[in-house]
Amino acid sequence: MRLNHYPPCSIPHLALGIGRHKDSGALAILAQDDVGGLEVKRKTDGEWIRVKPIRDAYIINVAHYTMVEPLKELTDDQNLAKYKAYNWGKFFATRRCSNFQKLDVENIQISHFRLSQKSG
16 A cells, blocks of 8 residues: 655645656545646547546546455355446447447446345
8 A cells, every 4th residue: 555645735836746647546546635746648639638536536647447346254145245346448449439428328337336236
């Protein structure tokens, strides 16, 4: 695990963060504030685009092969999973291919993974 904190700088153009990098882990959590500084690389032309920070929000970044599912320790016969496990990369790629638009056919939704709960 790596934890970074960058306080506001009175001369921002001289500030040095960790530099351009890819989040190599399966999960990255970035707490947002008024300072900002996050940039993402646009795939179409390689341009780095500044992300406008939203105070008190979090950016969650998961790797392409991450399976999203509840922890086994949190589910049992009395506490059943509410959703089937799914591959984040496959889910996101399917959504991205449609440009997140509503099409003539229904696009893949998180609700499609919802399990029906049988009452005992």
